Amino acid sequence: MKMIKTKAAIAWEPNQPLSIEEVDLMPPQKGEVLIRIVATGVCHTDAYTLSGTDPEGIFPSILGHEGAGIVEAVGEGVTSLNVGDHVIPLYTPECGKCKFCLSGKTNLCQAIRTTQGKGLMPDGTTRFFKEGKPIFHYMGTSTFSEYTVVPEIAVAKISKDVPLEKVCLLGCGITTGMGAVTNTAKVKSGDSVAVFGLGGIGLAVIMAAKTVGASRIIAIDINPEKFDLAKKLGATDCINPKDYDKPIQDVIVELTDGGVDFSFECIGNVKVMRSALECCHKGWGESVIIGVAGAGEEIATRPFQLVTGRVWRGSAFGGVKGRSQLPLIVEDYLKGKFSIDDFITHELPLEDINKAFDLMHEGKSIRTVIRY
Numbered sequence: 001m002k003m004i005k006t007k008a009a010i011a012w013e014p015n016q017p018l019s020i021e022e023v024d025l026m027p028p029q030k031g032e033v034l035i036r037i038v039a040t041g042v043c044h045t046d047a048y049t050l051s052g053t054d055p056e057g058i059f060p061s062i063l064g065h066e067g068a069g070i071v072e073a074v075g076e077g078v079t080s081l082n083v084g085d086h087v088i089p090l091y092t093p094e095c096g097k098c099k100f101c102l103s104g105k106t107n108l109c110q111a112i113r114t115t116q117g118k119g120l121m122p123d124g125t126t127r128f129f130k131e132g133k134p135i136f137h138y139m140g141t142s143t144f145s146e147y148t149v150v151p152e153i154a155v156a157k158i159s160k161d162v163p164l165e166k167v168c169l170l171g172c173g174i175t176t177g178m179g180a181v182t183n184t185a186k187v188k189s190g191d192s193v194a195v196f197g198l199g200g201i202g203l204a205v206i207m208a209a210k211t212v213g214a215s216r217i218i219a220i221d222i223n224p225e226k227f228d229l230a231k232k233l234g235a236t237d238c239i240n241p242k243d244y245d246k247p248i249q250d251v252i253v254e255l256t257d258g259g260v261d262f263s264f265e266c267i268g269n270v271k272v273m274r275s276a277l278e279c280c281h282k283g284w285g286e287s288v289i290i291g292v293a294g295a296g297e298e299i300a301t302r303p304f305q306l307v308t309g310r311v312w313r314g315s316a317f318g319g320v321k322g323r324s325q326l327p328l329i330v331e332d333y334l335k336g337k338f339s340i341d342d343f344i345t346h347e348l349p350l351e352d353i354n355k356a357f358d359l360m361h362e363g364k365s366i367r368t369v370i371r372y
């Protein structure tokens with residue numbers, strides 16, 4: 001196979017609009033596959049990296065990590081995927097062999113961590129080029145390109161019966177929120193929950209909390225336009241911190257007779273992370289950090305909050321092992337166990353991808369799906 005041309009949105013430098021250009025894409029090498037991306041969501045993490053505050057942000061690069069597509073070609077030695085397979089690229093791979101995969105304790109496979117964090121394929125080179133100069137990969141996925149090359153261990157093979165322009169959102173946002181509830185926190189029927197930040201992640205937390213039978217789901221956001229959808233997905237109370245002149249954790253503790261069983265931070269704001277911990281019930285309340293904070297930022301609380309039984313933990317990709325577990329989540333979607341449509345507020349062609357970032361920053365979208 002020869003080099004191909006692909007249309008891609010290039011992030012040439014931080015804080016600049018993406019530039020839609022044709023770039024060269026090398027064929028998949030040993031252990032890699034070529035995927036035609038059919039659709040991709042735009043997640044806040046793409047905006048975070050584009051803003052320049054991501055310590056792993058590398059430029060020029062092709063962002064995007066919430067995609068779905070079809071395998072177009074496979075490299076030497078690829079055995080688990082074939083041309084025509086429907087797939088979701090994984091920014092959290094699953095090799096099944098590393099210490100982390102074998103631990104049974106985490107989804108954070110480390111097999112290709114070093115090169116992925118440097119915007120490279122596992123052999124230490126890139127597949128994207130512009131006029132002979134390398135363009136870096138992003139999170140091992142680079143779904144803001146019509147064609148992308150991804151390591152075999154970073155690809156989940158899914159049912160051919162689901163629309164790719166919907167299940168692309170399972171490549172990050174919806175899976176992350178749902179998994180944080182079911183895998184990380186293990187919320188049970190009757191538990192009370194507080195959710196800080198009502199974007200794609202927070203709303204997926206609410207949807208999953210409702211599904212497992214949470215008794216009370218308190219949704220918190222400074223943008224009240226998010227409240228209608230939060231209620232539709234299961235929120236019992238919607239709170240805007242701007243409406244109160246005391247810390248929001250005090251408001252929630254009063255509302256819930258001592259605090260919630262579980263809270264989730266879905267913003268990436270270290271001050272809100274403190275509120276999320278401190279609104280948890282003394283003795284047993286657990287707070288899960290999902291939001292990604294800016295480089296160098298630190299969380300703080302009084303240690304006595306932990307001494308008295310509150311627990312702080314975190315969740316990446318909802319604790320989901322992509323190759324073995326994501327296909328089962330896709331099956332659940334096929335069975336009608338949860339909604340994706342509610343999350344898709346806008347659809348745009350790649351040419352308009354910068355508008356997707358504007359809509360996110362203006363608080364007008366939950367997810368924009370880019371269709372190729």
Ligand code: NAD
Nearest residue numbers: 044045197198199200201221222266267268291292316317
């Ligand atoms: P989003 O921008 O769509 O939503 C964020 C929401 O937070 C918005 O509704 C906004 O109004 C609200 N908000 C902002 N400041 C607030 C404040 N001070 N108090 C209350 N609400 C506030 O973002 P998203 O795509 O849902 O992503 C949310 C976070 O999750 C981001 O930090 C993203 O990087 C992170 N993320 C983490 C993982 C993971 O695996 N851990 C995966 C995906 C995304």
Ligand code: DAO
Nearest residue numbers: 045108109113172292316317
């Ligand atoms: O294994 O050290 C590691 C890094 C794993 C990356 C997990 C990323 C989760 C948070 C980033 C948000 C993704 C959209």
Ligand code: ZN
Nearest residue numbers: 043045172173
């Ligand atoms: Zn994401």
Ligand code: ZN
Nearest residue numbers: 095098101109
């Ligand atoms: Zn592994």
